[in-house]
Amino acid sequence: xxxxxxxxxxxxxxxxxxxxxxxxxxxxxxxxxxxxxxxxxxxxxxxxxxxxxxxxxxxxxxxxxxxxxxxxxxxxxxxxxxxxxxxxxxxxxxxxxxxxxxxxxxxxxxxxxxxxxxxxxxxxxxxxxxxxxxxxxxxxxxxxxxxxxxxxxxxxxxxxxxxxxxxxxxxxxxxxxxxxxxxxxxxxxxxxxxxxxxxxxxxxxxxxxxxxxxxxxxxxxxxxxxxxxxxxxxxxxxxxxxxxxxxxxxxxxxxxxxxxxxxxxxxxxxxxxxxxxxxxxxxxxxxxxxxxxxxxxxxxxxxxxxxxxxxxxxxxxxxxxxxxxxxxxxxxxxxxxxxxxxxxxxxxxxxxxxxxxxxxxxxxxxxxxxxxxxxxxxxxxxxxxxxxxxxxxxxxxxxxxxxxxxxxxxxxxxxxxxxxxxxxxxxxxxxxxxxxxxxxxxxxxxxxxxxxxxxxxxxxxxxxxxxxxxxxxxxxxxxxxxxxxxxxxxxxxxxxxxxxxx
Amino acid sequence: xxxxxxxxxxxxxxxxxxxxxxxxxxxxxxxxxxxxxxxxxxxxxxxxxxxxxxxxxxxxxxxxxxxxxxxxxxxxxxxxxxxxxxxxxxxxxxxxxxxxxxxxxxxxxxxxxxxxxxxxxxxxxxxxxxxxxxxxxxxxxxxxxxxxxxxxxxxxxxxxxxxxxxxxxxxxxxxxxxxxxxxxxxxxxxxxxxxxxxxxxxxxxxxxxxxxxxxxxxxxxxxxxxxxxxxxxxxxxxxxxxxxxxxxxxxxxxxxxxxxxxxxxxxxxxxxxxxxxxxxxxxxxxxxxxxxxxxxxxxxxxxxxxxxxxxxxxxxxxxxxxxxxxxxxxxxxxxxxxxxxxxxxxxxxxxxxxxxxxxxxxxxxx
Numbered sequence: 069x070x071x072x073x074x075x076x077x078x079x080x081x082x083x084x085x086x087x088x089x090x091x092x093x094x095x096x097x098x099x100x101x102x103x104x105x106x107x108x109x110x111x112x113x114x115x116x117x118x119x120x121x122x123x124x125x126x127x128x129x130x131x132x133x134x135x136x137x138x139x140x141x142x143x144x145x146x147x148x149x150x151x152x153x154x155x156x157x158x159x160x161x162x163x164x165x166x167x168x169x170x171x172x173x174x175x176x177x178x179x180x181x182x183x184x185x186x187x188x189x190x191x192x193x194x195x196x197x198x199x200x201x202x203x204x205x206x207x208x209x210x211x212x213x214x215x216x217x218x219x220x221x222x223x224x225x226x227x228x229x230x231x232x233x234x235x236x237x238x239x240x241x242x243x244x245x246x247x248x249x250x251x252x253x254x255x256x257x258x259x260x261x262x263x264x265x266x267x268x269x270x271x272x273x274x275x276x277x278x279x280x281x282x283x284x285x286x287x288x289x290x291x292x293x294x295x296x297x298x299x300x301x302x303x304x305x306x307x308x309x310x311x312x313x314x315x316x317x318x319x320x321x322x323x324x325x326x327x328x329x330x331x332x333x334x335x336x337x338x339x340x341x342x343x344x345x346x347x348x349x350x351x352x353x354x355x356x357x358x359x360x361x362x363x364x365x366x367x368x369x370x371x372x373x374x375x376x377x378x379x380x381x382x383x384x385x386x387x388x389x390x391x392x393x394x395x396x397x398x399x400x401x402x403x404x405x406x407x408x409x410x411x412x413x414x415x416x417x418x419x420x421x422x423x424x425x426x427x428x429x430x431x432x433x434x435x436x437x438x439x440x441x442x443x444x445x446x447x448x449x450x451x452x453x454x455x456x457x458x459x460x461x462x463x464x465x466x467x468x469x470x471x472x473x474x475x476x477x478x479x480x481x482x483x484x485x486x487x488x489x490x491x492x493x494x495x496x497x498x499x500x501x502x503x504x505x506x507x508x509x510x511x512x513x514x515x516x517x518x519x520x521x522x523x524x525x526x527x528x529x530x531x532x533x534x535x536x537x538x539x540x541x542x543x544x545x546x547x548x549x550x551x552x553x554x555x556x557x558x559x560x561x562x563x564x565x566x567x568x569x570x
Numbered sequence: 571x572x573x574x575x576x577x578x579x580x581x582x583x584x585x586x587x588x589x590x591x592x593x594x595x596x597x598x599x600x601x602x603x604x605x606x607x608x609x610x611x612x613x614x615x616x617x618x619x620x621x622x623x624x625x626x627x628x629x630x631x632x633x634x635x636x637x638x639x640x641x642x643x644x645x646x647x648x649x650x651x652x653x654x655x656x657x658x659x660x661x662x663x664x665x666x667x668x669x670x671x672x673x674x675x676x677x678x679x680x681x682x683x684x685x686x687x688x689x690x691x692x693x694x695x696x697x698x699x700x701x702x703x704x705x706x707x708x709x710x711x712x713x714x715x716x717x718x719x720x721x722x723x724x725x726x727x728x729x730x731x732x733x734x735x736x737x738x739x740x741x742x743x744x745x746x747x748x749x750x751x752x753x754x755x756x757x758x759x760x761x762x763x764x765x766x767x768x769x770x771x772x773x774x775x776x777x778x779x780x781x782x783x784x785x786x787x788x789x790x791x792x793x794x795x796x797x798x799x800x801x802x803x804x805x806x807x808x809x810x811x812x813x814x815x816x817x818x819x820x821x822x823x824x825x826x827x828x829x830x831x832x833x834x835x836x837x838x839x840x841x842x843x844x845x846x847x848x849x850x851x852x853x854x855x856x857x858x859x860x861x862x863x864x865x866x867x868x869x870x871x872x873x874x875x876x877x878x879x880x881x882x883x884x885x886x887x888x889x890x891x892x893x894x895x896x897x898x899x900x901x902x903x904x905x906x907x908x909x910x911x912x913x914x915x916x917x918x919x920x921x922x923x924x925x926x927x928x929x930x931x932x933x934x935x936x
Contacts, residue, residue: 403783411779421590431780
């Protein structure tokens, strides 16, 4: 057993309240495997990892790593393992090779070993070509890979990775997992990686499912999935997770009122171009979004999604091309267009030091909703998003899932007819995500045009139409089925996406 | 009507953000007032308690009289006599004394005879400013001495009278000046940081997605800062009047109008600075880049008239310069609006130009 964890508990004090970050967590893990630590934001993944490294002292229970107690032998453990926290301390102004050399020295790796080992690490991570590039100029995925190398130069027996795939696109995530697999096989290493993306469970040999500080289940991905078989046919990992959380599997979501062929076009984009100097971020993009349609904008990081999104919102001005809303040019009707638009940003971006109600009052007021109507809308939002108990709480104190709900509520107070959602569900648990999507589908059913970007391929399934971008170009547009066909008759959307983008 | 309602919602949000957090409230009110009170005592251009010593080669009644005149002056503290030229050099190098008086052996004889008696004053020139002042005070004492010894006491006497400040009380000038300086720093911080914080939190993007026009956002942020700044400024005025007892000859209305325009000009500059920066850190650096030249070239520490003409012209864009010119005049002289109209003209121009620049710079970031 490489790790034995017994009745581990940890509470943190947050002001006057106690937060149970971990309660009574027990498990054992075998060496030589990839172990996935799955759970939404705030489930206790990072706290557990820090205990395994001996960085935190448990309030109750004990942890043994490599046969050593984590409190008594913290130093001994730390010398034998590699830990990559979410924000790994890369030196942004040093090149890739300088960063690697620095970490090698810090871990006392000899020059010969370094010379022998680094080329292989660079080869596996496909960073060999970029060794002279500054770490600050790397993409999110490349930074994660560099952090991985820095932690691996000292040949640890156990690697702990805290959300190595957060914020990077499907392609980079797939690559990361295949790199991890290679290390486990070549170096007989054990890897524990945490993730909030439940669909990544299949890359792991073992999974630990964590929710609100409790260990809900431990097992292979198939074992976990099987648990839900009583409830649905061919269950997904996410459905199994939902079962573990609330004891039942919610119904699969469908549109009640699918978008009609003759629905009016709300947004029309023609030959849209955005250039930054020599770089063309968006290259002659054309598409239409109709009333009642859910339109998904997908692509790898840097494909031009965000730029397109910002132009649609009027936050960026297009270099060339035309965006019309209800047949009128966007540039000239920005204010009117914005008053009918709701926008939920990728990062939580409401006023952290204002209360839930104050945030709602401000955003309602900002869109010109006032008086009795504003009170009605706030009541509606509190009800719909179950925010009533938190009305007087400052927004920053809300749990991640509730922050997302508040963001959504603020975007819908003025009853917009166009809604932009920029990765609006990232970091929420499967139950909230399910509720969220129920609401988004309801919105579309009532005739609202919804435009989304997402890294979750299972969310993209709900879109009526999807546009996939690569290098600023549109490479596929159509319904989920059409995309699958265009992606080489792929069985799943993810496969089709990978085929199209690579 | 609808527009006004929207703007009211925005103003309410800005004020809530600044005032809701108790720590924020304290940091808005306490530091300016504490700074004013402390600096009011500490920051003075007067020279007091200059250590000096005499190297007396003459050792006569005359030389002792000169020494006693120095002892009687509030400016100087006379240290034990110097023994030799080496002693003088040593003590001056080690900053034991700042000024030395060398009375030559033939001093009394020369005075009695027909040749001109001479006294040497040596001063530590490492701080040129205080050296110059010490030199002036010493020369004054010696001149007085010389005049008193004139045989036919018909030499003229110089009568000095300080208009608006009969006792040359330095605080009368320093404290109103400090008020403008402190308000400038306070206001630049509030306005620039409120935008930088929104940028870092990502709420600025969210704000720009609302139907507010860029100029509306800037205007309301400016107004909120103005409202907030009135709090510490009036507290400072309270202290100036009831604690420091600085005489106030002018009209309250004029004072309010001047401070209002001065603060508006400073806010616009703060908004412009923050329009050029991306985050909190850059904003802080930006503010300091502005404050240092504004403070140094404002006429507070060095006379405006001695700056190169180019600087004098450039510094017309410095609100602090105008504030420092106008405020002591309102306090001590009680000038009428007509005499300060040029100041208002400059301050309003600064406000308009800086606000327009901030607007253009924000609008171009789309």
